[in-house]
Amino acid sequence: MKIISTSGYGASGSSAVYDFVRQFNEVNCFSGSEEFQFIRMPDGIMDLKHFLTDGSGMIACNNAIIRFEKAMKKGFFAENCRGVLGKKYDDIIDNYLSKIIQVKWKGKSIFDPSDITIRKENVFFRKIDNKIESALRKTVNKEAHFPAIKERYFSMMSENEFNKITKEFVEEFIYAFPGIKSEKPLLIDQIFPATDSQKGTEFFDETKVIIVNRDPRCMYVGAHRSITENAFMPCDNVENFVKYYRALCENEVRSDKALYVNYDELIFDYYNTTQKIIDYLGFDKRPENEFKHFNPNVSVTYTLPMLTCYDKKDVEYIEKELGDYLYDFPEYKKIEKADELYEEHGIQ
Numbered sequence: 001m002k003i004i005s006t007s008g009y010g011a012s013g014s015s016a017v018y019d020f021v022r023q024f025n026e027v028n029c030f031s032g033s034e035e036f037q038f039i040r041m042p043d044g045i046m047d048l049k050h051f052l053t054d055g056s057g058m059i060a061c062n063n064a065i066i067r068f069e070k071a072m073k074k075g076f077f078a079e080n081c082r083g084v085l086g087k088k089y090d091d092i093i094d095n096y097l098s099k100i101i102q103v104k105w106k107g108k109s110i111f112d113p114s115d116i117t118i119r120k121e122n123v124f125f126r127k128i129d130n131k132i133e134s135a136l137r138k139t140v141n142k143e144a145h146f147p148a149i150k151e152r153y154f155s156m157m158s159e160n161e162f163n164k165i166t167k168e169f170v171e172e173f174i175y176a177f178p179g180i181k182s183e184k185p186l187l188i189d190q191i192f193p194a195t196d197s198q199k200g201t202e203f204f205d206e207t208k209v210i211i212v213n214r215d216p217r218c219m220y221v222g223a224h225r226s227i228t229e230n231a232f233m234p235c236d237n238v239e240n241f242v243k244y245y246r247a248l249c250e251n252e253v254r255s256d257k258a259l260y261v262n263y264d265e266l267i268f269d270y271y272n273t274t275q276k277i278i279d280y281l282g283f284d285k286r287p288e289n290e291f292k293h294f295n296p297n298v299s300v301t302y303t304l305p306m307l308t309c310y311d312k313k314d315v316e317y318i319e320k321e322l323g324d325y326l327y328d329f330p331e332y333k334k335i336e337k338a339d340e341l342y343e344e345h346g347i348q
Contacts, residue, residue, distance in 0.1 A: 001170075001171055001174070001182065001186065001204050001205050001206075002185040002186065002204070002205060002206040002207070002208075003185070003186055003188060003191065003201075003204045003206070003207045003208070004021060004027065004185050004186065004187045004188070004207075004208045004210070004281060005187075005188050005189070005190070005191045005192050005207065005208070005209050005210070006018045006021070006187075006189050006190070006210045006212060007189075007190050007191070007192050007193065007194040007197065007209065007210070007211055007212070008190075008194055008211065008212040008213065008214075008263075009194050009213060009214075009219070009233075009245075009248050010223070010230065010232060010233045011214075011219050011222050011223040011230055011233070011235070012194075012212050012213050012214040012219055012263060013212045013213075013214050013263025013266070014189060014190065014194075014210075014211075014212040015189065016212070016263060016266060016294055016299060017210050017212050017261060017263075017266065017277065017294075018187065018189045019293035019294035020266070020274060020277065020287070020293070020294040021187055021210075021277065021281070021287075022187055022293055023287035023288065023289040023290055023291075023292055023293050023294065024283060024287045024288065024289075025288045025289075026184060026185070026283070027184060027185055027186075027187050028179070028180055028181055028184040028185065028186045028187065029186065029187035029188075035189050035190040036188045036189065036190065036191050037077065037190050037191065038072065038077060038173075038191075039170075039191055039192070039200040039203065040190075040191070040192060040193045040199065040200060041071065041077070042071065043064075043067040043068050043070070043071035044068070044071060044072075045068075045166060045170075045200065045203070046199055046200055047064065047067070047068070048064055048065070048068045048100075049159070049162055049166070050064075051063075051064035052064065052065075052100070052155050052156060052157060052162055053156075053157060053158065053159045053162050055156070058154050058156075059109050059111050059112050061153070061154060061155050061156060062109075062112060062114070062152050062153045062154060063112055063113055063114050065097070065100065065101060065153045065155065066114050066153070067114075069093070069097060072093050073090065073093060084177060084178070085176055085177070088176060089176075092169070092172055092173050092176060095169075095172075096165070096166075096169040099165050099168075099169075100155055100162075100165060101153045101154075101155050102154055102155045102156070102157075103153070103154040103155075104151055104152065104153050104154070105151070105152055106149050106150070106151060106152070107149055107150075107152040108149045108150065108152070109152075114150075163202050163203065166203050167202075167203045167204070170203045170204070174186065185208070185281075192207075192209050194211050194212075194213075194248075194252070195248060195251060195252050195253060196252075196253040197209040197211055197253075197254075197255050197257070197258040198253075198255050198257060198258070201257075207257075208259070208280065208281055209255075209257070209258040209259070210258070210259045210260075210261055210277065210280070211258055211259070211260050211261070212261050212262075212263055212266075213249075213260070213261075213262060213263070213325075214262065214263040214264060214327075215262075215263075215264050215303070215325070215326055215327040215329075216241075216242075216245045216318050216322045216325050216326070217307055217315050217318050217319065217326065218263075218264065218302065218303050218304075218306060218307065219245070220235060220238065220241050220245075220314070220318060221306055221307055221310045221314075221315070222302055222306065223235035224236070224310075224314075225306075238314040238317050238318065239317070241318075242317070242318060242321045242322060245322060245325070246321075246322060249325060259276065259277065259280040261273060261276070261277065262327060264303055264327040264329065265327070266296070266299075267296040267299050267300050267303060267332070268300075268303075268329060268330055268332055269330075270296045270335060270341075271341060271344075271345055274286075286338075286342070286347060290338045290341075291335075291337075291338055296335060297334055297335060300332050303329065304329045304332075
C-alpha cells in the first residue's frame with residue numbers, strides 16, 4: 001500500500017496541500033479531507049506499540065490495550081468510521097485485538113490505573129466493599145471479589161512482530177472503505193505526526209509525507225479567529241502561542257524522506273512550490289483538475305491581508321519573538337486561469 005500523507009501543526013495549512021494533491025486523477029482519497037489520526041492519536045497505534053514492545057511490564061501493557069480499545073471504539077473517530085463501515089468496523093478492531101493479546105484472564109492490580117475507581121479511593125466505600133467481599137467469601141465463594149474483577153490482558157512482543165500484525169490490520173481497515181483501490185496511491189490527511197514524519201510509516205509499503213508549516217503570525221491570527229474550533233492549541237494568548245510554536249519547531253525531527261512545504265509559499269510562489277510537490281510524488285504532469293479544490297486566489301486572503309485586520313500588538317510580539325520563522329511576503333500576482341500559468345512556464 002502506497003500512502004501520501006499531509007500533516008501540519010494545527011491551522012498551518014496542511015489541508016491546502018491535501019486539496020492540491022487530490023486534484024490528480026491517479027490519487028485515491030477519502031471524501032473531503034477527514035483527518036485519519038488513528039496511528040498517532042493519544043492511545044492509538046504508536047502508543048500501543050510503545051507499551052507492548054519496549055518492556056514496560058505486564059501491568060502497563062494491560063492498561064495500554066484497554067486504552068487503545070476505548071480510543072478505537074468510542075468518540076468522534078469511531079463514530080465516523082462506524083457510520084461508513086457499520087458492524088464491520090468493530091469486527092476489524094476485535095480481530096486485531098485477538099492477534100495482539102497473548103493472554104487474558106480475570107484479575108486486578110493495585111498498581112493499574114484501570115483498576116482504580118472512586119470507590120477504591122474513598123476510605124468509607126473501601127471499608128464497605130471489604131465487608132461485602134468478606135461476607136461473599138464466607139457464604140458464596142471463597143474466591144469471590146467485590147466489586148467483581150475484570151478481564152486483564154498481557155502482551156509482549158518484538159517490534160518486528162508488532163509491525164507485521166499491525167500492518168495487516170491497517171491494510172484490512174483502510175481497504176474496507178468503499179472506493180479505495182489498491183493500485184492507486186492513497187491520500188490521507190494527518191496520519192503521521194508533523195514533529196516526526198516517519199513515525200508510523202513502518203506499517204505501509206511506501207510512504208510520501210508532506211509537512212506543512214506557516215508564518216506564525218498568520219497561524220496565530222487564523223486560529224484566534226475561531227478559538228473554539230482551534231482550542232486544541234493555545235490561540236487565546238499570544239505569549240503562550242509563541243512558546244507553543246517555538247517548541248514545535250525546535251523539537252521537530254526532520255527527515256530527508258519527507259517534503260517540507262510552507263503554506264505561504266504555496267500561494268505566493270504557487271508554481272514553483274507545487275512543482276516541488278509534483279516532483280516529490282513522482283508525477284509527470286500537472287493535476288488534471290488544477291484550481292478545482294485549491295485556488296491560491298482564494299487562499300491568499302488567509303495570509304497577509306488577514307494581519308491588517310488584527311491587533312497590531314500581538315502581531316508585533318510574534319515578529320519580535322519568532323523572527324526566524326517569519327515569511328517575507330512578496331507582492332501577490334493573481335493567477336487568472338490555469339492556461340495562463342501553463343503558457344508562462346512553457347507547459348503544453
